[in-house]
Structure formats: structure tokens, C-alpha cells
Amino acid sequence: MKLAPLPAIMLEPLVRAALLEDLGRAGDITTEATVAKYHHAKTVLAARQTGVVAGLDLAMLAFRLINPDVEISVGRPDGSNVVEGEVIASVVGPARAILTAERTALNFLCHLSGIATATASIVAAVREHPAKITCTRKTTPGLRAVEKYAVRAGGGANHRFGLDDAILIKDNHIAIAGGIRTAIERARVSVGHLVKIEVEVDTLAQLEEALALAPDAVLLDNMSVDKLRQAVALVAGRAITEASGRITAATAPAVAATGVDLISIGWLTHSAPILDIGLDYRGS
Structure with missing residues (x-):
């Protein structure tokens, strides 16, 4: 399925803020000092690792906000698998603009492609x-919006x-409310019919208590594979089951085999490593 892009109006404030942070108080003084004003450059965005692309719209916007005359031709759109050395896009135009926007463009592209690549590895597992x-x-x-977009790009x-x-009722909500029953009952009378209610449980006893109140979903937190299997059997399709807790590509298959939904x-969003992508000069 083709990945739907995020609206430009959501992306522009992020890219503008990043460019302003980089330009500081005096602009790109290195490029201004070393590159002729009317120099034209041909460059490419190239993968230096195998992975999945995400964040091209932000990268393109970074170049175009500096100078709308920069022309970008995308060869491998978001969601594409790329191998080391593969050209993702060509970036052609005023050299000063390309160099000024380079790091901001790559910061977004490498970070979001890293999230997409990490996600794809778990999906494959x-x-x-x-x-x-x-x-x-x-x-x-x-x-958040662009990082969650990158997760979708990775499948x-x-x-x-x-x-x-x-509504996601977690352990602290339960403790402060005075118990699972109180928390779920209060939640149900507080929201409309379109709002889903999920409750976090750590034990099978908590799960049984929660299921009696018919939540839409249950978060099975930090349970062993054996406990997850028992939990899925106990739920028996009465709620969506979600497993969570330090899951990696190595452990995900066993978790998935328990039957959780x-x-x-x-860590997909808070600490996935970047995908190394570079901007390479190809001539004038």
C-alpha cells in the first residue's frame, strides 16, 4: 500500500525551526565565505547503509526553504528499501543553498529512515x-507526528x-484511582462512545478483573512468553491484546507466536539508530 504523505503545513514549522537553529544569528558564514554566489551544483542523497527510507519530504523542504530554485528528483520514495551506495534522490541547484540546508535535511532523513529501518526489522521478524x-x-x-509516520514507512x-x-489506564492510574474496577468504571462514564478504553495489567489475576469490565484492549506489560500465551487464551478474543516490554527483533517472534494482536x-522512536545517508557532490 502506498504511504500517504503528511501535509506540508505540518512539516514546515519543524523544518523552519531546525533551519533557524542552524543559521543562528549570522547565517552560514562558512558557505558564504568559500562558495561563489552563483555556483551551481549537482549532488545526490545516497544511502551508506541498507535500510528503509523515510523523511524525504522534510529533507526536500529544507533545501527549498533556503532557495526554491533547488530542484529535487526522488528515485527511492519513503517506504522504499535501499542498499548501500544507492541513490535516493538528486539535488541540483544553487550550491550555497544546498550546502546550507544539507545538515538539516540529513538530520531529518537519517533519523526518520533509522526509525523506518528498525521498524521494518521487527515487522520482518x-x-x-x-x-x-x-x-x-x-x-x-x-x-511525534513525523516519527510515527516513519514507523508506518517501515511497515x-x-x-x-x-x-x-x-484512554490507556496504566499502573499509576489504577493505584491512585483505587483499583482496576474503579478506574475502568470512571473512564467509561467520562468519555463518548467513540473513545476506546485500554487497561494495563501485569498479572493474570489483574487481567481477569479487567476482562469482567469489558475493556476494548488490554496491555500485557512485561509478561513472560508463557504468561502471554495464558493471557491470550484467557482473553479468548474478548479484547485486543497488546504485548509490551523491552521487545527486540530477537524476542519478537516468540512474543508474536503467543497470539497477541x-x-x-x-525504542523504535526514542532510540533507534540512524540510517547513514550522505549528500555527495557530483559536479557543477
Whole structure:
């Protein structure tokens, strides 16, 4: 399925802020001092590692906000698999603009491609099972929308985007509310019919208590594979099951084999390594 792009109006404030941070108080004094004003350059964005591309719209916007005369031709769009040395896009135009925007463009592109690549590795690891790989709210402040987009580029799915689009009753909510029953009952009378309710449980006893109140989903937190298998059997299709807790590409297949519907992984967005991509000069 083709990856739907994010609206430019969502991306521009992020890219403008990043460019302003880099330009500081005096602009790109290195490029201004060393590169002739009317020099024209041909460059390419090239992968230096095998991975999955994400973030090209932000990279292109960085170049064009500096100078709209920069021309970009995309060869490998977001969601594409690339190998080391493969050209992702060509960037041609005023050399000063290309050099000034280079680092901002690469910061977005490398970071988001890293998230997409990490997501794809987990998706591939569980491909024999129906479980979906999802992200969490453990995102870089200000970059949640684009980081969750990168998860989709890698073949994953998105969890809630914020505190306002679904109810997720976690351990501290339960403790402060006075128990699972109280928390779920209060949640149910507080929101409309379109808002889903999910509750986090750590034990099978908690799960049984929660299921009696018919939540839409249950978060099975830090359970062993054996406990997850028992939990899925106990739920028996009455709620969506989500497994979470330090899951990696190595451990994900066993988790998926338990029959859970979702596997949520926070490190996909908060600490996935970048995908190394560079801007290479190809002439004038």
C-alpha cells in the first residue's frame, strides 16, 4: 500500500525551526565565505547503509526553504528499501543553498529512515504471525507526528498519538484511582462512545478483573512468553491484546507466536539508530 504523505503545513514549522537553529544569528558564514554566489551544483542523497527510507519530504523542504530554485528528483520514495551506495534522490541547484540546508535535511532523513529501518526489522521478524508492530508515545518532543509516520514507512502501525485520542489506564492510574474496577468504571462514564478504553495489567489475576469490565484492549506489560500465551487464551478474543516490554527483533517472534494482536515497542522512536545517508557532490 502506498504511504500517504503528511501535509506540508505540518512539516514546515519543524523544518523552519531546525533551519533557524542552524543559521543562528549570522547565517552560514562558512558557505558564504568559500562558495561563489552563483555556483551551481549537482549532488545526490545516497544511502551508506541498507535500510528503509523515510523523511524525504522534510529533507526536500529544507533545501527549498533556503532557495526554491533547488530542484529535487526522488528515485527511492519513503517506504522504499535501499542498499548501500544507492541513490535516493538528486539535488541540483544553487550550491550555497544546498550546502546550507544539507545538515538539516540529513538530520531529518537519517533519523526518520533509522526509525523506518528498525521498524521494518521487527515487522520482518514476525512476518509468520498476524501480530502488528506498533510504536508508543515515547517520541522526541515536537517530532511525534513525523516519527510515527516513519514507523508506518517501515511497515508498522501507530498507537495513540497523545493523551486525548484514547484512554490507556496504566499502573499509576489504577493505584491512585483505587483499583482496576474503579478506574475502568470512571473512564467509561467520562468519555463518548467513540473513545476506546485500554487497561494495563501485569498479572493474570489483574487481567481477569479487567476482562469482567469489558475493556476494548488490554496491555500485557512485561509478561513472560508463557504468561502471554495464558493471557491470550484467557482473553479468548474478548479484547485486543497488546504485548509490551523491552521487545527486540530477537524476542519478537516468540512474543508474536503467543497470539497477541499487537506488539508495542518504545525504542523504535526514542532510540533507534540512524540510517547513514550522505549528500555527495557530483559536479557543477
